[in-house]
Amino acid sequence: DRLRPRLRLHYPPPLSETNSWKTKTPTKKTAKKTPRKKKNQMIVIASSQNHKIPSSCDSRLPALLDVCLHSLLALSFVSDYIRTLLEFTYLRFPLERASKLPLNRRMIRDIPHNCGDLLLHQPGVCLLRETRRGVFNPSVSPDKLKHKDFHLVFIFSPDCPPLGLESLRVDDSQMQASSYQRMGLGPHRGRLNIQSGIEDGDLYDGAWCADYKDQHQWLEVDALHLTLFTGVILQGRNSIWSWDWVHTYKVQLSNDSVNWEPCMNGTEEAIFEGNQNPETPILGLLPVPTVARFIRINPQTWYFNGTICLRAEILGCRVHERELGSKDALDFRHHNYKEMRKLMKSVTEECPDITHVYTIGKSYMGLKLYVMVISDNPSKHELGEPEFRYVAGMHGNEALGRELVLNLMQYLCKEYKKGNQRVVRLVTETRIHLLPSMNPDGYEEAYVKGSELAGWADGRYSFEGIDLNHNFPDLNNIMWDAQETAADTSKVSNHYIPIPEYYTKEDAMVAPETRAVISWMQDIPFVLSANLHGGELVVTYPFDCTRDWAPQEDTPTADNAFFRWLATVYASTNLVMANPDRRMCHYEDFQAHNNIINGGAWHTVPGMNDFSYMHTNCFEVTVELSCDKFPHASELPVEWENNKESLLVYMEQIHRGIKGVIKDKMTKKGIADAVIKVEDHDHDIRSAADGDYWRLLNPGEYKVIVWAEGYFPSVRHCRVGMEPRPTICDFTLTKTPIQRLKEIRAKGGKIPQDLQLRLRALRLRKLRATTKVINRRRESQREQQEQRRRARSIGARRSQGGDGIRG
Numbered sequence: 001d002r003l004r005p006r007l008r009l010h011y012p013p014p015l016s017e018t019n020s021w022k023t024k025t026p027t028k029k030t031a032k033k034t035p036r037k038k039k040n041q042m043i044v045i046a047s048s049q050n051h052k053i054p055s056s057c058d059s060r061l062p063a064l065l066d067v068c069l070h071s072l073l074a075l076s077f078v079s080d081y082i083r084t085l086l087e088f089t090y091l092r093f094p095l096e097r098a099s100k101l102p103l104n105r106r107m108i109r110d111i112p113h114n115c116g117d118l119l120l121h122q123p124g125v126c127l128l129r130e131t132r133r134g135v136f137n138p139s140v141s142p143d144k145l146k147h148k149d150f151h152l153v154f155i156f157s158p159d160c161p162p163l164g165l166e167s168l169r170v171d172d173s174q175m176q177a178s179s180y181q182r183m184g185l186g187p188h189r190g191r192l193n194i195q196s197g198i199e200d201g202d203l204y205d206g207a208w209c210a211d212y213k214d215q216h217q218w219l220e221v222d223a224l225h226l227t228l229f230t231g232v233i234l235q236g237r238n239s240i241w242s243w244d245w246v247h248t249y250k251v252q253l254s255n256d257s258v259n260w261e262p263c264m265n266g267t268e269e270a271i272f273e274g275n276q277n278p279e280t281p282i283l284g285l286l287p288v289p290t291v292a293r294f295i296r297i298n299p300q301t302w303y304f305n306g307t308i309c310l311r312a313e314i315l316g317c318r319v320h321e322r323e324l325g326s327k328d329a330l331d332f333r334h335h336n337y338k339e340m341r342k343l344m345k346s347v348t349e350e351c352p353d354i355t356h357v358y359t360i361g362k363s364y365m366g367l368k369l370y371v372m373v374i375s376d377n378p379s380k381h382e383l384g385e386p387e388f389r390y391v392a393g394m395h396g397n398e399a400l401g402r403e404l405v406l407n408l409m410q411y412l413c414k415e416y417k418k419g420n421q422r423v424v425r426l427v428t429e430t431r432i433h434l435l436p437s438m439n440p441d442g443y444e445e446a447y448v449k450g451s452e453l454a455g456w457a458d459g460r461y462s463f464e465g466i467d468l469n470h471n472f473p474d475l476n477n478i479m480w481d482a483q484e485t486a487a488d489t490s491k492v493s494n495h496y497i498p499i500p501e502y503y504t505k506e507d508a509m510v511a512p513e514t515r516a517v518i519s520w521m522q523d524i525p526f527v528l529s530a531n532l533h534g535g536e537l538v539v540t541y542p543f544d545c546t547r548d549w550a551p552q553e554d555t556p557t558a559d560n561a562f563f564r565w566l567a568t569v570y571a572s573t574n575l576v577m578a579n580p581d582r583r584m585c586h587y588e589d590f591q592a593h594n595n596i597i598n599g600g601a602w603h604t605v606p607g608m609n610d611f612s613y614m615h616t617n618c619f620e621v622t623v624e625l626s627c628d629k630f631p632h633a634s635e636l637p638v639e640w641e642n643n644k645e646s647l648l649v650y651m652e653q654i655h656r657g658i659k660g661v662i663k664d665k666m667t668k669k670g671i672a673d674a675v676i677k678v679e680d681h682d683h684d685i686r687s688a689a690d691g692d693y694w695r696l697l698n699p700g701e702y703k704v705i706v707w708a709e710g711y712f713p714s715v716r717h718c719r720v721g722m723e724p725r726p727t728i729c730d731f732t733l734t735k736t737p738i739q740r741l742k743e744i745r746a747k748g749g750k751i752p753q754d755l756q757l758r759l760r761a762l763r764l765r766k767l768r769a770t771t772k773v774i775n776r777r778r779e780s781q782r783e784q785q786e787q788r789r790r791a792r793s794i795g796a797r798r799s800q801g802g803d804g805i806r807g
Contacts, residue, residue: 160230160289160317161634162452163223166192168583168627169635174222179211185309190219192281192313193456193629196238197587204587206238210299210308217308218296220257227316229253229295231285233452236278237309244309245275247301251284253292260296263287271300274310281313281453291319313452325637328644330410332636334399336447337367337440343406344372344436351413354378354427360435361516364463367440369516374412375431382431383670384661386654386694387524389433389618390647391517392532394468394608396442397459399451399630400639401532401623405436407640408647422648430654433524438513439468451630456535462511471514473503474606475614476545494558495684497614517608518615525688526618528654528696530570531608536624537577538590539567542613544599544622545606555600557613558683562657562698566621567596570650575642576626585627617685619696657697658718660730662687662706671733674708694726706731710738737762 164170168191177187184205196206210217223229236245249272251263262269265287272284295316299308326332335343348355356378359368373379381387390408392401412432415423426432437443439462446459461467475497482492499518502508541563543555557563571577577595584590590597599609599622612620623646631639662674670691677684678695679702687693687708695704699720707713711733718729 160228160315161632162192162233163221163227163314163316164635165190165221165313166194166452166628167631167635168585170221172583174224175208176220176222177208177210178217178219181209181211181307185209187219190311192233192235192311192452194238194311195456195586196240198240202587204584207236207244207309207311209237209244213302213307215298215300218252218298219310219312220294220296221312221314222257222294223314223316223318224293226255226291226293226319228289228291228319229286229314229316230289231283231315232272232295232297233281233283233313233315234272234274234297235281235311235455236275236303237306238278238311238456242306242309243278243303244306245278245303246299246308246310247274247276247303248272249274249284249300249310250298251286252296252298253290254294254296255292257294261292263290274299274301279455279457281455283453315452326641328407328411328640329414330407330637330640332403332407332640333633334403334447334451334636335406337437337444340402340406340436341370344370344409347372347409347413351416354416355409355413360520361512363439363441363513364511365441367444369435369438369440369513371520372409372434372436373431374409374427374434376428378431381525381688381690383690384659384692385429385431386527386659387431387433388651388654389435389524389526389529390532391435391438391529391608393435393437393439393443394531395460395533395629396437396439396444396462397446397454397457397629398532398534398625399443399446400534400625400628400636402436402443403636404532404625404640404643404647405434407636409434409436411644426648426651430651432651433526435517438517446630451632454630456629462513464511466509466511466514468511468514469607470605471509471511472518472606472608472611473499474545475499476543476606476610477547479614480547494682495614496616496686499615518611521612521616521618525692526612526616527694528566528651529612529618529620530650531620531622533622533624534626534629536585536588536590537574537582537595537627538593538602538624539571539577539596540599540602540609540622540624541567541596542599542609542620544604544610546600546604549604550600551604552602553600553604554598556598558681559619559696560598562696563619563621564596565698566619566650566653568594569653570621570623570646571595573646573649575645613683617694652724653696654694655724655726657695657720657726658702658704658729659692659694659726660728662691662693662708662731662733664711665732665734671708671711674706674711674731674733677705677707679703679705704729706733708733711735 165175170191172188175187175190177190180186182205184203185208187208189205190208194206197204208219232249232251234246234249236243250269251272252260253263254260263286264270270287273282274284275282295314297310297312299310302308331343344357348357351374354374354376356373358371358373360371361369363369375382375385390405392405393399412423412427416427441463442459442461444459446454449455449458478500479492479494479497483489486492503510541560542557546553546555571594574595576582580591582591588602599605599607607622609620609622612618625643626639628635662671662676663669664671670687670689672687672689672691674687674691674693675684676687676693676695678697685693685695697720699722702718702720703715704718705713705715712735714731714733716729716731718727720727
């Protein structure tokens with residue numbers, strides 16, 4: 001929507017009875033009374049995809065459109081080719097806005113009526129004229145139409161999506177260039193927002209760069225189909241070593257890649273403004289949208305101290321082919337903060353029994369962090385039901401995760417109402433929390449610029465300039481340092497590591513969004529989570545932070561096998577990641593790792609995944625959803641289909657492993673904060689407030705030990721099968737006599753006789769044990785004294801013997 005030309009748009013006045021549109025020929029009296037419009041004036045109705053028709057126009061525009069479209073398609077000089085295009089444009093781009101603009105005779109003259117014309121200078125122009133003979137006379141040739149005859153002109157100005165250079169829908173084979181410096185700077189690297197490798201001169205550099213510095217260099221894109229080209233977006237070279245960008249350029253179009261027509265601006269060849277820095281995307285709209293198959297970008301001037309290098313995206317609509325979408329009737333568009341609230345409200349109204357919306361805090365600018373819960377009892381935690389969460393929008397410009405979470409809300413609601421057994425089982429057995437926007441301030445910044453113009457980093461950070469993924473406390477090195485200095489590493493806590501004191505101070509650089517999410521994690525006993533990002537196609541798993549802050553080092557957790565399973569579940573069911581023929585996004589080939597990787601082996605960061613694992617019971621992975629951080633709205637249906645199965649099957653993994661309730665033997669109440677340890681797994685978890693717990697595990701036999709303060713430990717052997725459901729392992733703990741005595745004394749009660757006998761027996765056992773220890777210690781001391789006495793005696797004898805010999 002924000003890529004269309006900026007027109008001054010205002011709505012035409014209401015049609016009066018004397019100025020109404022009629023399909024019947026008026027009588028002569030009516031025609032004489034009809035007020036005539038001023039010369040050189042017409043009403044223009046332009047299209048826009050993301051704005052609603054004002055209520056004042058609802059009753060008028062559909063009728064006008066019907067008359068206009070019917071009249072235009074009835075013209076004898078409109079060829080089948082143009083008629084197909086007009087029908088396509090009409091169906092794809094609804095009427096949205098209106099304006100009064102001066103009548104341009106060139107618009108009339110350039111309406112094509114020859115099937116052989118290459119360029120469609122004014123697509124979707126509908127001319128309605130009012131004459132004394134009637135509202136419209138299709139028999140009149142456009143060459144004979146007079147200036148004063150025109151009363152109303154409809155213009156369908158398409159909001160065309162990108163062809164897909166950034167999202168990789170355009171294959172490398174569709175891109176050619178006049179020349180290039182080396183393979184790493186070839187035409188296939190001329191994609192918007194593509195990122196370069198660290199080393200300059202490798203195979204994965206950050207742009208297409210021509211081998212020569214002259215005005216005859218070009219980058220060519222083959223759309224494969226007749227396409228209505230509307231604009232070009234240009235960017236400079238991504239590199240930490242070089243500064244290269246194009247200042248101005250021309251555009252050429254062709255149907256056969258042999259004969260080229262320049263893009264004209266009136267009678268002169270159009271010159272488009274390019275970049276002034278390497279990263280900011282600049283949109284250049286064609287003066288007249290044009291139909292062709294091939295398009296070339298021809299640089300004219302460039303940075304004086306650099307060379308011809310560019311990254312690009314092409315905007316265009318296919319003429320004859322419709323885009324494949326999704327069968328699910330969901331709201332596929334980008335939602336700003338206000339629209340997101342409306343959508344969440346509509347879902348709760350549609351499914352009030354299984355949805356509940358709450359907030360966990362506010363952003364720096366005061367935007368609320370909304371969460372939707374979907375479950376059969378959404379407003380509270382149910383005993384034994386695991387808690388799941390999806391978090392999206394940590395980086396505001398990575399918008400795909402936000403829209404997928406909103407789509408998931410709608411999908412679960414609709415499918416639950418339809419009785420989809422898979423969804424019904426998921427909703428009734430799981431409490432699902434969906435946070436679509438962790439960084440709403442950043443998203444609003446990116447949303448204003450639009451999907452293709454936000455660049456690689458605009459909106460990534462919070463309003464304060466904080467990267468929220470780097471804003472969590474480093475608990476990894478706290479644990480590792482404690483293990484290195486401890487005499488017995490088994491005594492060092494491997495879970496529930498407390499937040500360091502420096503992080504809790506008022507002047508600590510901690511974003512309000514991060515504080516809200518940490519508090520949320522502490523309040524709800526989450527079991528499984530995924531953090532949705534964008535810009536790559538890979539699933540990463542903890543640890544994300546490396547020991548000693550090494551730049552890249554595989555740093556596995558105690559649950560490395562299960563984390564790899566979780567990552568594989570998502571990656572193997574994602575339609576794009578699972579495609580063996582897909583192209584790498586930037587410069588790293590994650591297919592060599594089956595599209596999963598340890599976070600530390602990629603790049604080190606003490607992020608939310610590690611914090612979730614070290615500070616709570618929750619297992620979390622990061623999903624990089626797409627090469628394009630902010631895909632165009634037209635690509636959202638396809639992206640939903642790519643990720644729908646992955647989103648569902650990942651949630652189902654919460655029901656693997658063991659679960660149960662830890663109760664007090666006497667009171668039968670749940671025991672909170674009981675420690676659950678799995679033998680040979682150096683990572684423990686704790687029970688929730690009601691005593692229930694969930695331990696994610698792969699299939700196998702496990703020895704599980706449970707203990708709590710004031711209770712004797714309990715041991716069970718639990719078997720996890722291959723079935724996608726948890727094994728129930730309940731535990732009953734018995735209080736120690738000392739704990740019972742403390743509780744009774746605290747209440748001022750009388751100590752029962754059985755407890756007195758147990759305490760007496762316990763003290764006797766302790767006395768006997770301490771007596772044995774003391775006796776062993778005394779015996780050891782006596783033996784040591786005897787050995788020292790003997791050693792002194794032997795030494796004295798040897799000394800005397802030596803003196804006799806010398807004498």
